[in-house]
Amino acid sequence: MPFPRAQAFDSNAHWSTLIEQYDAVIYLGPEGLLSQHPQLTETFATVAQIDQRVGKQVVLVHAAAAPGQRLVIAPTGPLERDYDDVRRYADAAEKAIRVACDAGSRRPALVVVKPDSLSQYQHAAQVAFLAACQALWQPLEARERLVEAEIEPVEFIGMQGVTEDEANWLNAVEEGRRLARDLCGTNPERMSAIRFAEYCVEAFKDVPVQVEVLGPEDNIQQTYPLLFSVARASMDVARHHPRVVRLHYKPEGTVKQTLLFAGKGVVYDTGGADLKTDGHMAGMSRDKGGAAAVAGFVKTVGRLAPKGLEVIAELGLVRNSIGADALVADEIIRCHAGVDVRIGNTDAEGRLVLADLLSHLREDALQREHVELFSIATLTGHAARAVGPYTALVSNGPAHAQGKATRLSAIGDNFGDPCEISRSRREDFAFVAPRSAADDVLSSNNAASAVTARGHQFPQAFLTIASGLDKHGINSQHPLAYTHIDIAGSGVQGGDWQHGKPSGAPVLCLAARYLLD
Structure with a gap:
């Protein structure tokens, strides 16, 4: 029963260290934090000049230094209203993983940017991974009728800031789901x-x-x-x-x-x-x-x-x-x-x-x-x-x-x-x-x-x-x-x-x- 496995990588890793292992990088978070992220600031500002969707919708942009030269920017929308919850990250992750997969990514790296001041988002990375797996799942009959590797082509998903133990827990949960x-x-x-x-x-x-x-x-x-x-x-x-x-x-x-x-x-x-x-x-x-x-x-x-x-x-x-x-x-x-x-x-x-x-x-x-x-x-x-x-x-x-x-x-x-x-x-x-x-x-x-x-x-x-x-x-x-x-x-x-x-x-x-x- 293969499925995209969570794979932990260093929270301080730079794009250049991920190139051999991954073929895309996905950033999830609210617009304000994405635009200020150290590895994303310059690209975000440059692309936003020509594409008004940046920060508002999920977009795929070319980034020469990124793994696979693919960069997906996935805003969650607002997080501070009374009725916002961690499913904002799930929604963004589902959209982002489809964009990355359709663009040819098979080994995306996922970077989840969350506000430290809001405790309800402490598990945003785990929620994002599981939502991505939900989006990628295809029915059993389809996998039996067609070539499974072609309709579910994503092999694994890199998870920044997640420990090996956390990745193992996520994989066990997704296997059950x-x-x-x-x-x-x-x-x-x-x-x-x-x-x-x-x-x-x-x-x-x-x-x-x-x-x-x-x-x-x-x-x-x-x-x-x-x-x-x-x-x-x-x-x-x-x-x-x-x-x-x-x-x-x-x-x-x-x-x-x-x-x-x-x-x-x-x-x-x-x-x-x-x-x-x-x-x-x-x-x-x-x-x-x-x-x-x-x-x-x-x-x-x-x-x-x-x-x-x-x-x-x-x-x-x-x-x-x-x-x-x-x-x-x-x-x-x-x-x-x-x-x-x-x-x-x-x-x-x-x-x-x-x-x-x-x-x-x-x-x-x-x-x-x-x-x-x-x-x-x-x-x-x-x-x-x-x-x-x-x-x-x-x-x-x-x-x-x-x-x-x-x-x-x-x-x-x-x-x-x-x-x-x-x-x-x-x-x-x-x-x-x-x-x-x-x-x-x-x-x-x-x-x-x-x-x-x-x-x-x-x-x-x-x-x-x-x-x-x-x-x-x-x-x-x-x-x-x-x-x-x-x-x-x-x-x-x-x-x-x-x-x-x-x-x-x-x-x-x-x-x-x-x-x-």
Whole structure:
């Protein structure tokens, strides 16, 4: 899985020392700092006389002394307004790397100029590199169909002022994000549940992560009954059979903290018996973005092999098909946690998949100390409507009391992978309360989440009950911190689920939170 590697070089290096190794130099920063940069002042002033775009737009200019004689000047725009953040550098980096690549650069050097007085830009270089990699990524099917080196020609990106350790961390994070994009961004046949699992087995061969794959032959109908109910209509087609992938990274020595992840991997979502209409089925091959993100984060963990941190993940991989044996609304299914679930709408299938996974992970959590549980999913249109391009965090009582989402959100802001914080409240539990003595919880209402009040919050209440985590609240004998992460708004760029590039969110945010010393 080649991708442009970050390569550290001396922060005091002059252009003349970079000529043999690099073939372009890219400067990122606000206009004022770029125009005053010691190595850029004269060129900036000269070019600005004939090109009024300099300092306003990304421009490529000829510079005889620069590596490859290519100089890209990429202004970030203003940085000091209340609403500016480090994504200004990400935006500039994406534009700049495309210009450099189109001009023929294969080994650009990146110089990030940031204001020392503004702490929110301390990680601007890391954000710029990862944004450049996002811009350069091409879909897995394209790389398999065409010549990979031709459509992704950039070999590495030099990073000024970044240490070797920081470069290694960046490469591990990008490797995870790339895996997440590959898994999420593929069509439903190339990345069916079976092939998704196979891709994971191959992807984790070179890292210390144990991979276990379970299929129908492993009795998942009994051990993951809600998940299997979603997959029921796909069972007549062998290549569409469901899978559960379990990933386990266990460090050498003492475990000080354990993270447990459930990932929604609906490889195609027709809506089931509550069939999607009016063109809303297009893009539903990306409904596996949660499982993809979890796999990506675990890949980063395996590559960095941190001490003291254990990570366990379960990915639920199913196709929500329509057919004679399809799940229908009004069914009551007893889930892994022993809770009777009444189905409200078969297009609310992701929470069914996650509930069984979380119940299994709950059992893992009860055998360990210092644990945190997460579910990650492209779960609701309401999250995309409510918070736009941001990741939505919904915490249970213990996680809220411990400030888990607040910490994750603050770190996400600093690394350009931002989140919005939501709360789980009594109305959410009332919303999914049973309407009769025949069941214990209602999976959903029968309206679209985007037009339902608290449409991305109440599913967390369902997940809490259906997984058994409601027995581990803040006042229980064994509280368990649980945060639901909805990436319906952040999982692809521009909100275009059919054609937009998968973003890999929230791999970066999680890596910055748990994998940086």
